[in-house]
Amino acid sequence: MSDSPRRDSPQQSRPAGKAPGLLGGLADFLDDRTGYRAVVRAALYENVPGGARWRYVWGSCLVFAFLTQAITGLFLWASYSASSQTAWESVYYIQHEMSGGWLLRGIHHVMAQAMVVLLALHLMQVVIDGAYKAPREVNFWLGLVLMMLVLGMALTGYLLPWDQKGYWATRVATNLAGLVPLVGPAIQQLVVGGPDYGHHTLTRFFALHAGFLPATLVAMLVVHLALFRKHGLHAKQPITRPDAMFWPDQVLKDAVAMLAVMAVVLGVILLPAVRTMLAGGQVDWGHVGAELGAPADPSQPYAAARPEWYFLFLFQFLKVFEGWGASGEFFGAIVVPGIVMGLMFLMPIVGRWKLGHRFNVCFTLAILAGAGLLTAMALNEDYCGLWADKAALADVRKLLDETEGDPGKIAAALGNDAATIAAFEKRAKKLEKIRHSESFLAAARQAEADAERAVELAGRPGKIPPTGGLELVRRDAKTVGPRLFERHCASCHAHVDPAAPGAAEILAKSSAANLHGFGTARWLEGLFDPKQVAGPAYFGNTAHKEGEMVGYVTGEMADADEWKPEEIRAVVAAMAAEAGLAAADTPAELVSRGRGLIADGERCGSCHTFHEKADDSGEVEYGSAPDITRWGSKEWLVGIIADPTHARFYGESNDRMPSFGKGKDGGAAILTREQIELVADWLRGDWYRPAGH
Amino acid sequence: MPHHDSRATHGPAANHGPAANHGPAANHGPAPRRNFLAEALAILCGGLATLPPIAAGIWAFLDPLGRRGAAAKFLPVADIASVPDDGIPRQFAVVADRVDAWTGFAAEPIGAVYLRREKGAEKVEAISATCPHAGCFIEMDQVEKCFRCPCHNSRFTLSGGIVAPSPSPRAMDSLECEVDGKGSIAVKWQNFYTGIAEKKVKP
Numbered sequence: 001m002s003d004s005p006r007r008d009s010p011q012q013s014r015p016a017g018k019a020p021g022l023l024g025g026l027a028d029f030l031d032d033r034t035g036y037r038a039v040v041r042a043a044l045y046e047n048v049p050g051g052a053r054w055r056y057v058w059g060s061c062l063v064f065a066f067l068t069q070a071i072t073g074l075f076l077w078a079s080y081s082a083s084s085q086t087a088w089e090s091v092y093y094i095q096h097e098m099s100g101g102w103l104l105r106g107i108h109h110v111m112a113q114a115m116v117v118l119l120a121l122h123l124m125q126v127v128i129d130g131a132y133k134a135p136r137e138v139n140f141w142l143g144l145v146l147m148m149l150v151l152g153m154a155l156t157g158y159l160l161p162w163d164q165k166g167y168w169a170t171r172v173a174t175n176l177a178g179l180v181p182l183v184g185p186a187i188q189q190l191v192v193g194g195p196d197y198g199h200h201t202l203t204r205f206f207a208l209h210a211g212f213l214p215a216t217l218v219a220m221l222v223v224h225l226a227l228f229r230k231h232g233l234h235a236k237q238p239i240t241r242p243d244a245m246f247w248p249d250q251v252l253k254d255a256v257a258m259l260a261v262m263a264v265v266l267g268v269i270l271l272p273a274v275r276t277m278l279a280g281g282q283v284d285w286g287h288v289g290a291e292l293g294a295p296a297d298p299s300q301p302y303a304a305a306r307p308e309w310y311f312l313f314l315f316q317f318l319k320v321f322e323g324w325g326a327s328g329e330f331f332g333a334i335v336v337p338g339i340v341m342g343l344m345f346l347m348p349i350v351g352r353w354k355l356g357h358r359f360n361v362c363f364t365l366a367i368l369a370g371a372g373l374l375t376a377m378a379l380n381e382d383y384c385g386l387w388a389d390k391a392a393l394a395d396v397r398k399l400l401d402e403t404e405g406d407p408g409k410i411a412a413a414l415g416n417d418a419a420t421i422a423a424f425e426k427r428a429k430k431l432e433k434i435r436h437s438e439s440f441l442a443a444a445r446q447a448e449a450d451a452e453r454a455v456e457l458a459g460r461p462g463k464i465p466p467t468g469g470l471e472l473v474r475r476d477a478k479t480v481g482p483r484l485f486e487r488h489c490a491s492c493h494a495h496v497d498p499a500a501p502g503a504a505e506i507l508a509k510s511s512a513a514n515l516h517g518f519g520t521a522r523w524l525e526g527l528f529d530p531k532q533v534a535g536p537a538y539f540g541n542t543a544h545k546e547g548e549m550v551g552y553v554t555g556e557m558a559d560a561d562e563w564k565p566e567e568i569r570a571v572v573a574a575m576a577a578e579a580g581l582a583a584a585d586t587p588a589e590l591v592s593r594g595r596g597l598i599a600d601g602e603r604c605g606s607c608h609t610f611h612e613k614a615d616d617s618g619e620v621e622y623g624s625a626p627d628i629t630r631w632g633s634k635e636w637l638v639g640i641i642a643d644p645t646h647a648r649f650y651g652e653s654n655d656r657m658p659s660f661g662k663g664k665d666g667g668a669a670i671l672t673r674e675q676i677e678l679v680a681d682w683l684r685g686d687w688y689r690p691a692g693h
Numbered sequence: 694m695p696h697h698d699s700r701a702t703h704g705p706a707a708n709h710g711p712a713a714n715h716g717p718a719a720n721h722g723p724a725p726r727r728n729f730l731a732e733a734l735a736i737l738c739g740g741l742a743t744l745p746p747i748a749a750g751i752w753a754f755l756d757p758l759g760r761r762g763a764a765a766k767f768l769p770v771a772d773i774a775s776v777p778d779d780g781i782p783r784q785f786a787v788v789a790d791r792v793d794a795w796t797g798f799a800a801e802p803i804g805a806v807y808l809r810r811e812k813g814a815e816k817v818e819a820i821s822a823t824c825p826h827a828g829c830f831i832e833m834d835q836v837e838k839c840f841r842c843p844c845h846n847s848r849f850t851l852s853g854g855i856v857a858p859s860p861s862p863r864a865m866d867s868l869e870c871e872v873d874g875k876g877s878i879a880v881k882w883q884n885f886y887t888g889i890a891e892k893k894v895k896p
Binding site: 078099249258 | 728731732736737739742743749750751752753755795796797798799
């Protein structure tokens with residue numbers, strides 16, 4: 001400031017003829033000692049050639065967005081804990097348990113995305129108006145650096161919740177960084193904080209996200225703004241209107257734009273909640289705002305892994321180089337983006353030539369349009385299963401199923417006509433795309449369900465164990481049970497509600513009993529139904545199809561003289577009670593009557609043992625059929641899964657079922673005791689349910 | 694752009710003269726009038742836009758004010774056989790399930806308590822090991838047969854009474870104590886505000 005405090009005396013800067021009030025006096029005092037009025041004046045009274053315009057608001061909006069991120073980020077920092085056992089947990093706590101945490105996180109999450117949009121708008125305005133030209137080259141370059149810093153903050157922030165989504169996306173991003181020649185692997189190891197992902201990945205990403213990057217950004221921003229002021233605003237040409245002052249004309253437009261940005265951000269956060277409210281529903285605020293996936297699990301594949309939407313174009317771009325191997329990824333992820341950034345840095349120099357500016361504008365628009373197109377392609381590939389006409393391709397699906405995709409058989413089925421085959425192949429490709437999308441959509445739905453379940457578990461009265469939320473998920477029968485079943489049981493057993501659409505088809509393909517609802521009265525009623533017992537849901541597809549049980553149910557039990565319907569009902573009730581899965585309103589006398597019938601040596605007891613006492617040597621002498629003492633209970637299920645060949649169960653008449661808990665020749669068992677218990681719990685529907693569900 | 698030279702003429706000082714005549718910018722409008730409506734609107738919009746992040750931040754930051762510790766309850770601490778009736782206090786860990794924000798700890802040591810019995814007495818006295826002065830951990834001085842706080846040298850008798858002069862404003866905090874029929878001692882675990890003469894339970 002060239003003005004000395006003496007010259008800029010209070011008497012001069014105050015409107016003449018008024019005595020200073022208390023506030024005025026204080027302001028005079030401060031100005032006398034700091035000269036702040038001159039600073040404020042310099043900041044506010046900047047000339048805007050041609051007057052204030054809406055097209056100048058983007059820079060201010062970006063500063064505002066950064067300020068919002070700094071404020072919300074600092075408050076988030078006050079509750080966040082960066083380690084692989086506390087990151088997901090603390091974010092869960094912010095989102096679901098802290099008052100207002102959902103809003104705080106929601107604003108930070110959505111504003112980050114708004115910032116990327118604002119960056120694109122600011123860049124477009126600068127390029128189209130030619131504001132990058134001399135003497136503003138350095139400021140343009142600074143702007144590009146600022147853009148990369150913002151994108152870096154977006155990338156590092158994505159990991160911090162340490163959920164499946166952020167974890168897998170970051171693995172991809174850091175692996176791509178490893179492709180840089182020579183220094184790549186070192187860079188990767190430095191960023192990851194070691195050879196593997198863990199505590200130090202989080203501490204480093206957090207330090208980058210909340211320390212190094214924003215500090216650099218602030219420093220660059222100060223220079224960016226100082227240079228902006230030095231060169232003045234680059235006015236849109238030609239100037240047709242009178243000049244105006246930055247304050248209040250342009251500031252008003254800036255402020256209105258900032259308010260609009262904030263309104264959009266709040267709208268994105270609150271719209272789903274408002275919809276729920278309008279529909280008369282109860283809003284669960286923990287689910288409003290930013291998502292939180294299931295805790296990061298390196299052992300659990302995540303097919304729904306995608307980068308944040310503003311990086312989707314890069315993700316899609318890499319697919320162009322599929323089949324090129326590592327050099328393709330290097331080319332797509334590093335060389336091409338590097339060339340694009342390089343050309344952008346050269347814009348001020350290219351712009352000196354006659355057609356240079358036009359080239360720059362076209363180049364920028366082409367890049368943005370290309371990115372938009374790639375984003376649309378990526379979204380289409382993932383979501384086309386939602387709108388594609390699958391029925392039109394039913395014949396393709398059928399032929400592929402019948403021929404098992406064998407080209408020779410397909411050609412034969414199509415009469416070896418080249419044109420027909422080509423048309424078929426085109427449609428087969430389309431079908432392949434839809435199938436791809438369907439599997440992505442299924443993975444996304446599964447991810448959502450897993451996330452929901454993880455949050456449900458974390459909200460248990462016992463809270464999260466010190467080992468972290470992943471432990472809760474890994475020990476949850478509802479989450480792990482179906483996965484284990486799918487991997488180890490589903491190749492023979494079905495698990496499908498018989499009333500569900502398509503159940504018959506699934507049952508026909510199965511080769512062992514349908515275990516859906518195993519142990520419940522509904523399952524038992526089917527077992528004792530002469531029409532069902534030899535069907536695919538029970539023994540129909542097994543070696544026991546013509547066994548004694550099937551013979552007994554279709555013979556004696558079908559005879560109303562031998563088994564009265566209420567006697568069968570009593571046995572059903574008693575067996576469900578053995579499993580501990582009887583309906584709450586089951587009459588006790590029905591159960592005890594059923595128990596008597598089961599133990600009856602003339603009926604069930606002729607083959608099955610039931611609460612048989614051990615003999616003197618401590619052994620139970622089992623019958624020719626499985627022991628049904630506590631049938632369907634966790635203990636019984638764990639026993640039969642661990643070793644169906646045990647005399648207590650099927651003994652030597654066991655049909656194909658492996659002994660999952662018994663290693664062959666002293667080797668390791670297929671499943672651990674804990675895994676078998678998880679499967680048993682899942683089959684029995686025995687898992688944590690929040691109160692009120 | 695001719696800003697460097699024209700800037701000095703702008704600002705409130707420009708109210709006093711026709712600034713538009715200075716500098717080469719020919720299309721300058723009249724000297725900036727103070728447009729109170731525009732100024733008020735600009736401040737209002739800017740303020741409103743900045744309000745949500747600040748409000749959300751403070752809302753979440755104040756969350757701890759609404760939280761209460763676990764309700765005080767009797768926790769089994771020791772067996773009466775391990776507290777001989779010789780008047781000498783013995784230190785025991787207080788073990789309980791503890792919730793720390795998102796983490797639930799099962800059966801964790803959450804503090805310490807001194808138990809003692811007078812000669813021939815059945816009654817067990819329980820004294821909190823937390824110093825009423827500033828919350829440090831009070832230790833037993835085996836040589837001088839007294840309690841001593843290592844932080845500011847507050848001294849207490851073996852029954853917890855204050856030894857003057859002492860930085861502590863009150864005697865050590867006694868805790869309610871029960872012995873069941875099997876000889877198991879349970880202590881009602883509570884924390885008290887420190888630094889004041891009154892023994893006041895923390896919520």
